[in-house]
Amino acid sequence: MKQKFLMGNEAIGLGAVHAGVDLVCGYPGTPSTEILETVAKINDTLQHKIFVEWSVNEKTAVEVAAGACLAGRRALVTMKQVGLNVAADPLLSLAYVGIKGGMVLAVADDPGPISSQTEQDTRTFASFCKIPVFDPSSPEEAYELVREAFRFSEEYGTPVLLRPTTRICHGCASVKVEDFADVERPQEGFVKDTAKWVIFPKTSYLNHARIERRNAELEGILSKRPYNRIVSVGQGAPIAVAAGGISYEYVREAAELLRAEPGNGEISFEILKITTPFPFPADLAREFLEKHPKILTVEELDPVIERALVYLCGKYHIDSEVRGKITGDLPSAGENTVSEILKALRQFAGLPAKPEASEASALLPELPVRPPVLCAGCPHRGSFYAVKKAVKELGRSAVYSGDIGCYTLGNARPLDMVDTCLCMGAGVTMAQGLQIAEPGVLHFAFIGDSTFFASGIPGVINALYNRTDLILIILDNATTAMTGHQPHPGTGVTMMGEVSEKISIEKLLRAAGVERVITADPLRIREAADAVKEVCAGTGVRAVIFRSPCIAKIRPAAPAEIRQDLCIKCKRCITEIGCPAITAEPGRIQVDSTLCTGCGLCTGVCPVGAIETGGDAE
Numbered sequence: 129m130k131q132k133f134l135m136g137n138e139a140i141g142l143g144a145v146h147a148g149v150d151l152v153c154g155y156p157g158t159p160s161t162e163i164l165e166t167v168a169k170i171n172d173t174l175q176h177k178i179f180v181e182w183s184v185n186e187k188t189a190v191e192v193a194a195g196a197c198l199a200g201r202r203a204l205v206t207m208k209q210v211g212l213n214v215a216a217d218p219l220l221s222l223a224y225v226g227i228k229g230g231m232v233l234a235v236a237d238d239p240g241p242i243s244s245q246t247e248q249d250t251r252t253f254a255s256f257c258k259i260p261v262f263d264p265s266s267p268e269e270a271y272e273l274v275r276e277a278f279r280f281s282e283e284y285g286t287p288v289l290l291r292p293t294t295r296i297c298h299g300c301a302s303v304k305v306e307d308f309a310d311v312e313r314p315q316e317g318f319v320k321d322t323a324k325w326v327i328f329p330k331t332s333y334l335n336h337a338r339i340e341r342r343n344a345e346l347e348g349i350l351s352k353r354p355y356n357r358i359v360s361v362g363q364g365a366p367i368a369v370a371a372g373g374i375s376y377e378y379v380r381e382a383a384e385l386l387r388a389e390p391g392n393g394e395i396s397f398e399i400l401k402i403t404t405p406f407p408f409p410a411d412l413a414r415e416f417l418e419k420h421p422k423i424l425t426v427e428e429l430d431p432v433i434e435r436a437l438v439y440l441c442g443k444y445h446i447d448s449e450v451r452g453k454i455t456g457d458l459p460s461a462g463e464n465t466v467s468e469i470l471k472a473l474r475q476f477a478g479l480p481a482k483p484e485a486s487e488a489s490a491l492l493p494e495l496p497v498r499p500p501v502l503c504a505g506c507p508h509r510g511s512f513y514a515v516k517k518a519v520k521e522l523g524r525s526a527v528y529s530g531d532i533g534c535y536t537l538g539n540a541r542p543l544d545m546v547d548t549c550l551c552m553g554a555g556v557t558m559a560q561g562l563q564i565a566e567p568g569v570l571h572f573a574f575i576g577d578s579t580f581f582a583s584g585i586p587g588v589i590n591a592l593y594n595r596t597d598l599i600l601i602i603l604d605n606a607t608t609a610m611t612g613h614q615p616h617p618g619t620g621v622t623m624m625g626e627v628s629e630k631i632s633i634e635k636l637l638r639a640a641g642v643e644r645v646i647t648a649d650p651l652r653i654r655e656a657a658d659a660v661k662e663v664c665a666g667t668g669v670r671a672v673i674f675r676s677p678c679i680a681k682i683r684p685a686a687p688a689e690i691r692q693d694l695c696i697k698c699k700r701c702i703t704e705i706g707c708p709a710i711t712a713e714p715g716r717i718q719v720d721s722t723l724c725t726g727c728g729l730c731t732g733v734c735p736v737g738a739i740e741t742g743g744d745a746e
């Protein structure tokens with residue numbers, strides 16, 4: 129045993145390695161990405177390598193893992209909560225088929241949301257899929273639970289979800305870790321059994337009944353596991369609270385803060401800690417409900433615990449009042465905070481409210497507002513600007529369908545080039561629908577290289593086959609930039625560090641039937657705008673691939689300089705492209721040399737040639 133200071137995602141990755149995982153795959157997505165990357169890093173030190181893969185999307189990852197698990201291997205699949213929607217198809221079927229080797233899906237939820245398009249709750253998804261979910265309340269517990277989840281998965285022959293939230297994933301803590309034996313586990317391999325591994329309707333019917341019986345039994349079994357428990361804080365008649373995930377730790381902290389206030393020393397708490405929100409530890413919860421006439425539930429996202437307690441009150445005729453999100457005691461959306469919970473506890477306990485300003489967080493200065501913006505030197509800025517310029521020169525109207533990635537930030541002014549954004553890959557297909565509804569205008573679909581491989585290709589084929597008139601703009605920066613530069617099939621290297629033949633986007637498009645495909649450099653404004661104008665003249669699905677590497681992956685060139693003797697202070701370099709490296713100071717326009725990457729885009733905007741760069745970015 130040793131003590132290590134770990135980020136939650138590192139603790140999960142390390143826990144999986146220590147559980148003897150054989151294969152780890154997933155699709156990057158904040159806040160889950162570092163789990164797989166941790167395993168990849170540890171892999172370098174191992175004699176018996178773990179197979180690690182960034183799959184093209186979450187559905188593919190679950191299917192790859194399912195194959196390995198059927199052969200008795202242990203597999204970890206990582207993704208963020210919206211990725212679970214993409215993986216839902218194989219996962220729901222796999223819940224019926226079952227597995228042989230342990231399978232854990234680490235699905236990170238994003239209350240807030242901080243970097244997601246939804247605030248969906250994986251605990252709710254677990255009950256929909258009918259598979260168990262573990263909800264860690266700290267990085268240390270996440271390390272323990274991932275190992276327990278593998279054991280549990282094999283014991284009950286089911287995939288298992290581990291649901292850390294952002295503050296668990298990215299929070300750091302001192303974690304007690306086991307010594308690890310780097311040995312190969314004996315494998316039985318895949319044993320053919322069509323009655324078991326082939327999902328026919330009759331098998332599904334029988335397995336459905338079996339799963340319902342198993343989950344009902346688990347309600348009792350999980351009531352006895354130590355991670356579902358009742359925790360006392362102080363002595364005396366307690367205030368009863370039920371909580372799970374990070375909210376459990378917040379409740380404990382708020383309880384201690386409340387007890388530390390003058391005159392509150394006698395207040396005590398009894399907390400029902402729910403670590404498996406599905407199947408719900410019903411026996412333990414019933415015992416808690418029968419003891420307490422009034423309970424406050426504290427959780428993030430859906431009122432999962434609250435609903436389960438209300439259900440048990442009805443089922444067993446327990447006269448206990450359950451309060452929480454449904455009753456309006458706590459907010460129905462967003463993250464919880466200790467100060468908010470402190471306020472709710474005060475109200476629940478009938479204590480006088482404190483003025484807002486006296487709460488610790490209210491005494492802290494406001495953080496400066498930092499709106500998200502494309503990086504200085506980002507090639508996407510050039511791509512958006514080129515399309516805007518081309519459309520303006522053609523005197524046409526256009527609708528711009530965006531997609532998920534750094535380039536969603538093209539919506540910000542002055543670019544203002546993202547009219548819609550829904551989910552991964554939807555830019556192409558929404559542009560198709562918009563074109564059917566409004567055939568008279570130009571329809572552009574912007575999509576990044578990683579998103580194109582993840583979920584853009586079926587949309588392109590759909591648009592082609594159904595004879596849509598749209599312009600595909602592929603923003604190829606040769607990486608998955610938004611989540612930290614993970615490889616994808618266009619990068620030519622795998623997560624195992626092997627060189628692989630790059631999949632050519634041009635060849636894919638041409639093979640599918642896109643006849644007009646132009647590749648252009650988005651930092652050469654004239655060339656880029658002309659490429660757009662050329663495809664605008666055609667019909668059907670046509671494409672411009674704007675290819676320029678992500679600025680964070682290359683060495684910047686010498687910064688640009690503005691010749692003050694030439695500058696007429698028209699501010700076009702600011703109002704047209706919005707590069708954060710250019711600012712207007714009293715009496716002068718200037719470039720911040722610490723931000724500027726010398727990309728040269730602004731030189732093509734200045735009407736008097738006042739901006740000089742040392743040369744092209746490498």
Ligand code: SF4
Nearest residue numbers: 695696698699701734
């Ligand atoms: S576009 Fe050129 S002239 Fe206009 S403010 Fe910028 S540097 Fe000066």
Ligand code: SF4
Nearest residue numbers: 505707724727728730
């Ligand atoms: S060269 Fe111009 S556009 Fe490029 S990063 Fe520097 S200031 Fe921004």
